[in-house]
Amino acid sequence: MNATSDLTHARKLLDSFSGVIPKVPASETEAEELRQAIRLMTGRSESENLGVCADNSSQGYRVLAHYLEALGYSVPFAIAEIESVDTPVYIKFNTAKMSHYLDAYEGNYRGVLIACQSEEEEINGTYGHFPLNLFGSP
Template sequence: MSQPLSDRFAIASAQKLLETFSCLEVKPVESAAEAAQLQQALILLSTQADFVNFGICADTPEQGLAALASYAKALGYTVAIAPHDLAAAIAPVYIKFNGQRQTYYLDSYTGTYRGVLVSYHSLVEESVNGTYGYLPLDLFQ
């Protein structure tokens, strides 16, 4: 079944905004209004996707897991953060969150990128499939 034109327009607008944040460096969010628009775009696409995955690159486990918890909650997922991961003596870290399983994996990371990659997956609405980021770690905090 095809989406109404207004829904397709909203999705296309959300994708266009998110594409401006899809680069190698984290693009700063310039205002509270821009942050709100970015949050709304991410939430809209998550309602159209079957599931969402995150890739988080952060300086510390605490920073990365805080980003994971806030993005997961905002996009409708529940994630249980393991206390031993918060206390992990590794830095920087990479965290991969799988929205289908609602689980994550934390490991050391040697790269220089910092931020959140959000990847949307849908079998029905293929137009929402895509990866965006790096997005600010604290966007939903």
């Protein structure tokens, strides 16, 4: 495969996991293919915004840390020092600024959204909700 067909395949795979109803990989092989597609797309984007919808802040920040590490970023926070919120939360993380914020979340979705910012149209987009446990145990 060439870089263009790899990118097209990655985009189609990410699009298939994006939508109103979250989709879970059917096998470990499919999960690994999804992880590789996410890494390819984020590796080609200038920056990303990650949105984590989780049951509580502890789970949300653990998931965020797993995703950041998997995408090659340093984790700029200590989970033990994060405000503990025991109700559903939304965490937004901006990789350009390496900043984040936490907010209450009343929705039913649980998972991770990734918005890629790029000059390349094929890369630009918001993908997910991806499984909380895709890159590590929440």
